Amino acid sequence: MGDIVEMLDITKDFPGIRANDRVSVRVRKGSIHALLGENGAGKSTLMSILFGLYQPDSGRILVRGREVNISDPNVANALGIGMVHQHFKLVHNFTVTENIILGLEPRRGLVLDTAKAAARVAELSKLYGLDVDPNAKIEDISVSMQQRVEILKMLYRNAEILIFDEPTAVLTPQEIHELMAIMRRLTAEGKTILLITHKLKEIKAVADTCTVLRRGKLVGTVPVADASEAGLAQMMVGREVNFSVSKTKAQAGAVKLSIRDLCVRNAKGLLGVKHLSLDVRAGEIVGLCGIDGNGQSELIQAITGLVPVESGTILVGDRDISKLPVKARLDAGLGHIPEDRHRFGLVLDFRLDENMVFHRFQSRPFSRYGILNPVEISRYADRLISEFDVRSGEGVATPARSMSGGNQQKAIVAREIDRSPAVFVIAQPTRGLDVGAIEYIHQRIVEERDKGKAILLCSLELDEIMDVSDRIAVIYGGEIVGVVNADETEENELGLLMSGSLRKAE
Ligand SMILES: Nc1ncnc2c1ncn2[C@@H]1O[C@H](COP(=O)(O)OP(=O)(O)O)[C@@H](O)[C@H]1O
Ligand SMILES: [Mg+2]
Known part of the structure; x- marks a missing residue:
């Protein structure tokens, strides 16, 4: 079968960064072609070029063997190319059909016939x-249905080449399986799918071919049947990756964090956390898992004092905080x-060393009698940034703002771990980090556990929850x-709990 899309020697520069560096990809008609790469590898940029959102600085694109100039998304649509973005673009108080026909010009002399459109939507859906x-x-x-509306929107426009940008990030495991089945039906009907993901399992489960990008460059394209997860990971990262977090069985001690009958209002004034109780013991990691928006943010913010508590208690040791x-x-x-390192983690206008002593600059040795000691502050910051491999252009004097997200995150992790608190509330610790940094941070979290810390880990990455936690608490509807127990459960059970279809007492 022929190639339906050929992107040849594509280069795209953004200020200060080459997002795509002479990347070539050839996509076979009717296949599911995965694009794999770490955060910032250039996957979304490459697909945004194919969808006409960006113009390449150089390189050529062929669709169905003909060279094309995809100057904007309308040209892409006309070529039969559609894209489901990471964040959906739907109007919430419109119906499914209204959203699907939105932006389509009614034919001259005809009013747009919504009933007819709805019938066509129903037919495609079936x-x-x-x-x-x-x-x-x-x-x-x-959310999963909303994603399907985005898929229908492409199909309604007769798209044949469907681009999915990290489509499973917002889904439960069950919904992911359903989406994969949908993808297979789409290709069975002759559609071609380009699937952006950083999840190796998904590629193994559904893709035919995988193209790997690293730091804007093409690493290679392989048939998925011949590739192992470990092999793909190595291509993605450039070295061997240790997937499993090595840890021994938890030696849980006394309860250090005890949440009793907690209620917290959310931004809409409703109860985002409802009569929630949870204990975390010394020497264990409790993973808080759930679909985004089920109260985990409100819970974490209530524990850490960023939002007020409506009722209930939060004990650290035996003190109600x-x-x-x-x-x-x-x-x-x-x-x-x-979870939001910009709002709550770092002061972006401060230097790295100032951020590192953020909670402690008023105490010795960082200040004495109200006078700061810059030598002690930089010495301390220097030690932390080398220990945690925080990379910054100008060492400890670098303004936090000019550091990459991954390095900002490492700086916060270093600072908080070094304070050595008895109870640790950790939210999305590895979001935006590369695999190497993820490995390192997971290992540090386990080390803290082994020192007897009580750790509550909140993450939207199910794999992270399953790999790092000793016990898993699932939150649904607050x-x-x-x-x-992490070693007695599996994805399927967690998925049922996360979607509210199962309840399980401790
Ligand atoms: N609109 C933009 N302006 C400036 N830099 C960008 C823009 N879009 C992406 N980048 C940068 O280009 C690189 C590749 O980004 P992206 O294609 O989004 O990667 P991926 O989708 O693989 O995570 C990153 O360093 C990112 O910060
Ligand atoms: Mg992306």
């Missing part, structure tokens, strides 16, 4: 097994790696719907 109700309002349907200001909670033995 053909590909999408199970979407054409008349449902977007605000009333799940639920009404204390942030600083007093830290002094009571709480450590926090925040409640803990199950607590399971």
Whole structure:
């Protein structure tokens, strides 16, 4: 079979970075072609070029053997290329059908016939097994259904080349399986799929071919049947990767963090956390797992003092910290790696060393009698940045703003681990980090556990939760719907808990 898309020697520069460096990809018609690479490898850029959102600085694109100039997404649409973005672009108070026909010009002299459009949507939905109700309002349907609406939007426009940018990031394991089945039906009907992902399992499960990018460059293209997960990981990272977090069985001691009957209001004023109780013991890692938006942010922010508690208690040791200001909670033995490192983790206008002593600059040796000691501060920061391999252009004097996200995150992790709190609340510790840094941070978290720290780990990455935790608490609709031992559960059970279809007492 011929190649439906050929991207040849594509180069794209952004200020200060070559996002794509002479990358070539050839995609066979009717295949599922994965694009694999770490954060920032240039995957989205390459696909945005194919979809006409960016123009390449050099290189050629052939679609169905003909050279094309995809100057904007309308040209891409006309060529039969569609894209489902990481963040959906749907109007929430419109129906499915209204969203799908939005932006399509009614033919001259005809009014757009919504009923006819709805019938076509229903037909497409049936053909590909999408199970979407054409008349449902977007605000009333799940994220996974919204994604299917985006798929229908492409199909309605007769797209034949479908680009998915990290489509499984927002889905439960069950929904991921369903999406894969949908992808297979799409290719069975002759569609071609380009799938961006950094998840090796998904590639093994569904893709025919995989192209690997690293730092903007093409590493290679391989048939998936011949590639192992370890082999793909090595191509992605450039060295051998140790997947499994090495740890011994937890030696859990006394309860160090105890949350009792906690209620917290969310930004809409509703109860985002409802009568939630959870214990974390010394020497164990409890993973908090759930689909984004089920109360985990409110819970973490309530524990760390970023939002007020409506009712209930939060004990660190035997002290109720639920009404204390942030600083007093830290002094009571709480450590926090925040999910939003910009809002709560670093002061971007401060230097790296200033950020490293952020909670402690008022105490010795960093200051005496109210006078800062810059030598001690830099010496301390120097030690941490070399120990945690934080890379910054100008060493400790680098402004936090000019560091990459991964290095900002490492700096926060270094600072919080070094404070050595008894209770550690860690949210999304590896988001945006490369595999090497992830390995390192996971190992450090386990080391903290082995020193007897009580750790609550909140992550949207199910693999991270399963690999690092000793026990897993699943949150759904602001409640803990199950607590399971990490070595006695599997993805399927967690997925059922996460979607609210199963409840399991401890
Ligand atoms: N619009 C943009 N402006 C400037 N830099 C960008 C832009 N889009 C992406 N980049 C940079 O280009 C590189 C590749 O990014 P991207 O294609 O998004 O990677 P991936 O999708 O593989 O994570 C990154 O360093 C990113 O910061
Ligand atoms: Mg991307």
